[in-house]
Amino acid sequence: MIYINHVVTAVPEYELSQSQVVEMGRELLRGKVPFVEQALALFRNAGVEQRFLVKDIDEILAHPSLEWRNNVYVEWCKRLGEKLLTDLFQETGLRPDELDMLITTSCTGFMIPAVDAHLINKFKLRPDIVRMPLTELGCAAGAMALSRAHDYLKAHPQAKVVVMAIELPSMTYQNDDHRIANLVSAALFGDGGAAALISNKESSCQMVTGRTHFFYNTEHLMGFELLSSGFQIVLDRDIPTLIESGFRDVITDFLASEGLQISDIKTWVFHPGGRRIMDTTRDVLGLQESAFTHSRRVLKEVGNLSSASILWVLKETLNNHPDTGPAVMAAFGPGFNAELILANMTGAQS
Numbered sequence: 135m136i137y138i139n140h141v142v143t144a145v146p147e148y149e150l151s152q153s154q155v156v157e158m159g160r161e162l163l164r165g166k167v168p169f170v171e172q173a174l175a176l177f178r179n180a181g182v183e184q185r186f187l188v189k190d191i192d193e194i195l196a197h198p199s200l201e202w203r204n205n206v207y208v209e210w211c212k213r214l215g216e217k218l219l220t221d222l223f224q225e226t227g228l229r230p231d232e233l234d235m236l237i238t239t240s241c242t243g244f245m246i247p248a249v250d251a252h253l254i255n256k257f258k259l260r261p262d263i264v265r266m267p268l269t270e271l272g273c274a275a276g277a278m279a280l281s282r283a284h285d286y287l288k289a290h291p292q293a294k295v296v297v298m299a300i301e302l303p304s305m306t307y308q309n310d311d312h313r314i315a316n317l318v319s320a321a322l323f324g325d326g327g328a329a330a331l332i333s334n335k336e337s338s339c340q341m342v343t344g345r346t347h348f349f350y351n352t353e354h355l356m357g358f359e360l361l362s363s364g365f366q367i368v369l370d371r372d373i374p375t376l377i378e379s380g381f382r383d384v385i386t387d388f389l390a391s392e393g394l395q396i397s398d399i400k401t402w403v404f405h406p407g408g409r410r411i412m413d414t415t416r417d418v419l420g421l422q423e424s425a426f427t428h429s430r431r432v433l434k435e436v437g438n439l440s441s442a443s444i445l446w447v448l449k450e451t452l453n454n455h456p457d458t459g460p461a462v463m464a465a466f467g468p469g470f471n472a473e474l475i476l477a478n479m480t481g482a483q484s
Contacts, residue, residue: 136287138280138332138339138477141449142221144214145186145326145436152182155320158191163312176314177321181409181430185324185437187304194304200364203305207243210325214300215249216256218329222296223257226331230257234293235264235286239275239441241358242302242365249300268441272356273405274467275299275441276328280475281344283332291334299442300327306358306365315369322408324437328445338452339461342476343392347384349376352470373470374414381472382418385462388474394460396420401456401479405444405465406433415464428454455481 156177163170187194188210197203215238223230236259238250248267253259266282268275276299283295303323308316332341355370389395396419406412406429416426428450432443439446444465456479463475 135334135336136284136332136341137335137337138330138341138448139335139337140222140226141328141330141445141452142218142225143326143328143442143446143449144217144221145324146188146210146214148187148190149184150187150191151184152177152180154191159320173317176317179409180321181433182322182324182437183434186326188302188325189304194307195309198309198363200362203364204243207302207305208245210302211240211243211245211249211300212252214327215253215298218298218300218327219253219257219296222329222331228294228331230259232294233259233263233296234290235266235283235295237266237268237279237283237295237297239268239271239279239297239299240301241269241272241275241440242306270468271441272467273407273438273440273443274465274469274471274473276444277344277405277463277465277473277475278346278467279441280330280332280341280463281346281473284341284344284475287332287334294331294333296329296331297445298327298329299440299445301325301440301442303438303440306367308361308363308366311366314371315367318369318408319367322433322438324439326436326439326442326446328439328442328449330445330448336480338480339448340478340480342478344473344475345388346471346473347388348469348471349380352376353468355468355470356466357468373466374410376470377411377414377466378418381415384472385419385464385474388476389462392476394476398460399462400459401451401461402426403444403447403451403461403463404429406430406438406447407466408438409433411466
């Protein structure tokens with residue numbers, strides 16, 4: 135059997151409240167968009183109260199170049215990665231030489247070699263460690279990384295795997311982009327990371343199986359376009375419509391393959407993609423608002439952390455002693471696809 139043993143999280147030092155974002159937005163957008171207050175309503179209604187950034191917001195706005203921002207991205211991936219791995223080793227007792235596989239995810243910058251190479255050198259991880267950097271999977275990557283860890287452990291049941299997600303969306307903000315997509319991105323995303331240890335050691339979250347569902351002809355819905363000034367966000371307004379039209383069947387079929395129904399699921403761990411996406415998912419699946427308590431709390435306190443968010447929500451869920459029984463983890467990402475994991479909350483002590 136395969137278990138998620140422990141999750142650690144980290145954010146950088148610069149805190150930014152949503153009220154500060156609204157006031158800055160009013161100054162930046164005045165004279166540039168026709169309906170400033172309506173645009174600022176995106177920020178007020180985003181479900182975010184604060185987020186954390188790797189640099190002060192004024193410094194970020196003063197350095198729009200791709201080179202400067204990507205250098206910051208590389209620096210902070212290393213810093214957050216070191217903190218996450220240090221905390222994971224300290225809190226679990228895992229030794230660096232016991233780690234068999236390291237899966238890293240990120241989509242908000244460019245780094246070759248990936249951050250795992252830095253961490254292997256820094257912590258003197260074994261030279262035969264299996265590396266798997268995942269880069270173009272967006273918000274779904276954290277859940278996908280857990281699925282790939284599960285696959286590896288099925289083949290190597292005695293192994294120990296760490297999944298690490300680090301995202302710095304602040305480094306992708308486009309100063310002169312006044313499209314709704316960029317405003318929505320600015321309203322939602324924050325910087326941070328998370329890491330999880332997965333092994334055969336019994337704990338409170340047993341992984342059962344996973345599934346990817348790819349929605350055909352939806353490449354235009356989510357992603358990045360690379361400009362000379364950096365990463366330009368793509369977020370289509372039709373994402374909730376797609377979820378509304380197709381997601382219930384996806385979930386129903388996934389659960390049916392394991393002899394389950396939606397009503398059998400005791401715990402839901404949703405990536406907090408945004409308030410509207412969560413509202414739509416809740417209504418489509420016919421769930422109670424309580425199913426989204428932890429997802430909304432993470433969004434409120436740190437914003438959308440892209441691939442790291444699912445691990446944040448999982449940690450929040452486990453810390454609050456979920457009911458024993460079947461659980462589903464779910465995240466959406468560019469492609470467009472849904473990544474699903476069926477788990478079992480056992481109540482065992484980690």
